[in-house]
Amino acid sequence: MASIELQQVSKIYQNNQYSVRDVNLKINDGEFVIFLGPSGCGKSTTLRMIAGLESITSGELRINGQNVNRVAPRDRNIAVVFQSYALYPHMTVAENMAFGLKMRGTPAAIIRQKVAETAAMLGLDQLLHRKPAALSGGQRQRVALGRAIVREPQAFLLDEPLSNLDAQLRAEMRTELIKLHRRLGKTMVYVTHDQVEAMTMGDRICIMRDGYLVQSGTPLEVYANPANTFVAQFLSSPPINLVSCIVRSRAGEIFLELDGGRLIRVSDYAQQHYRRHEGKPVTLGIRPEDFHARQHGAHWQPLPFNVTAVEALGRKISSPAPSTMSGLWCASTAIPCRRRGSGSPCIWIPIPCISSTAIPAMSCRVRRRRPLSINPGVRLCYVKSLCTWA
Numbered sequence: 001m002a003s004i005e006l007q008q009v010s011k012i013y014q015n016n017q018y019s020v021r022d023v024n025l026k027i028n029d030g031e032f033v034i035f036l037g038p039s040g041c042g043k044s045t046t047l048r049m050i051a052g053l054e055s056i057t058s059g060e061l062r063i064n065g066q067n068v069n070r071v072a073p074r075d076r077n078i079a080v081v082f083q084s085y086a087l088y089p090h091m092t093v094a095e096n097m098a099f100g101l102k103m104r105g106t107p108a109a110i111i112r113q114k115v116a117e118t119a120a121m122l123g124l125d126q127l128l129h130r131k132p133a134a135l136s137g138g139q140r141q142r143v144a145l146g147r148a149i150v151r152e153p154q155a156f157l158l159d160e161p162l163s164n165l166d167a168q169l170r171a172e173m174r175t176e177l178i179k180l181h182r183r184l185g186k187t188m189v190y191v192t193h194d195q196v197e198a199m200t201m202g203d204r205i206c207i208m209r210d211g212y213l214v215q216s217g218t219p220l221e222v223y224a225n226p227a228n229t230f231v232a233q234f235l236s237s238p239p240i241n242l243v244s245c246i247v248r249s250r251a252g253e254i255f256l257e258l259d260g261g262r263l264i265r266v267s268d269y270a271q272q273h274y275r276r277h278e279g280k281p282v283t284l285g286i287r288p289e290d291f292h293a294r295q296h297g298a299h300w301q302p303l304p305f306n307v308t309a310v311e312a313l314g315r316k317i318s319s320p321a322p323s324t325m326s327g328l329w330c331a332s333t334a335i336p337c338r339r340r341g342s343g344s345p346c347i348w349i350p351i352p353c354i355s356s357t358a359i360p361a362m363s364c365r366v367r368r369r370r371p372l373s374i375n376p377g378v379r380l381c382y383v384k385s386l387c388t389w390a
């Protein structure tokens with residue numbers, strides 16, 4: 001078991017540019033943490049620094065409280081599983097799994113026992129005599145995991161381990177990895193740029209951008225309360241609707257002014273929060289799934305708009321649709337959230353008052369079971385929550 005702590009950790013390669021910048025993060029013993037972010041944001045570099053495969057330019061890396069900046073990878077007792085599997089092609093599954101233990105001089109009887117136990121756990125027991133070339137992608141990935149597990153490391157680092165698999169196998173392996181984490185109870189750090197993996201697998205998501213750790217929290221916390229528009233956009237498909245507006249004061253009350261001068265009155269509860277942003281631009285965000293075809297409770301507000309396209313996705317129907325909202329005026333009891341992480345202030349206002357027309361580029365997603373599922377041409381939808389960033 002291992003806790004891993006990064007304190008102000010940065011990495012600069014020879015090109016003198018930061019690949020990772022001032023990352024502070026404490027990964028608890030037994031936690032399953034996901035590093036998520038676009039290509040080049042520094043996920044793999046961070047993982048490789050934890051493994052000891054890259055040196056740390058500045059900052060401190062601690063494992064179980066000990067500074068390991070200068071500890072060699074083999075002495076960190078951490079296993080790394082790569083996207084490419086990195087299996088030895090001339091060795092059988094059993095030999096691949098046994099290799100690390102053999103190099104450490106573990107007695108043959110113990111190696112046989114550990115390989116047999118791990119192979120049974122991963123469903124590889126019938127494949128022990130095959131070479132990697134005779135295995136499917138999923139089986140190879142399991143061998144790579146098995147090779148890591150037999151070493152009994154204190155933590156696992158997994159760098160996009162499922163990206164070479166097809167969609168169905170990925171879904172199966174996701175579940176396998178979650179079960180494996182529960183069974184082993186070991187610390188796992190998992191790098192991906194796949195939102196579904198991030199949302200479904202980890203105890204915590206760490207979102208990175210341009211070398212910075214932008215936000216960290218449980219998947220639902222980060223989804224419901226994104227620190228900034230980058231996080232909001234990264235964790236949603238179809239993407240969150242973002243609309244620019246300006247905070248205005250009219251007769252002592254605070255409004256969000258949309259393009260064309262239309263106003264959304266901010267609720268009594270949120271007035272104070274917005275007051276300090278008066279005259280400043282804010283971005284309003286509404287998740288596509290927060291539009292529904294019918295009102296479901298007192299906190300839902302009607303927002304008419306035009307749907308111009310519907311995408312049938314099977315379980316859900318998605319509708320990316322430029323549309324037009326038009327004027328309605330509603331009472332409201334909005335609840336601002338507290339600020340999280342770094343970045344601009346994020347304020348959720350679940351029940352806004354709307355008096356607006358012409359909000360551009362809205363998209364919506366509805367559930368198929370709703371009797372009034374949204375079709376092109378439908379104008380009235382309901383919105384449950386939205387958020388803003390100053």
Ligand SMILES: Nc1ncnc2c1ncn2[C@@H]1O[C@H](COP(=O)(O)OP(=O)(O)OP(=O)(O)O)[C@@H](O)[C@H]1O
Pocket residue numbers: 013014015018019037038039040041042043044045046193
């Ligand atoms: N050996 C290296 N020398 C110079 N720059 C590097 C080196 N390795 C990575 N970088 C740079 O560091 C930045 C972060 O790279 P990194 O591989 O950590 O990103 P990533 O988030 O894992 O991306 P991906 O999802 O594409 O693997 C990138 O700009 C990359 O070009």
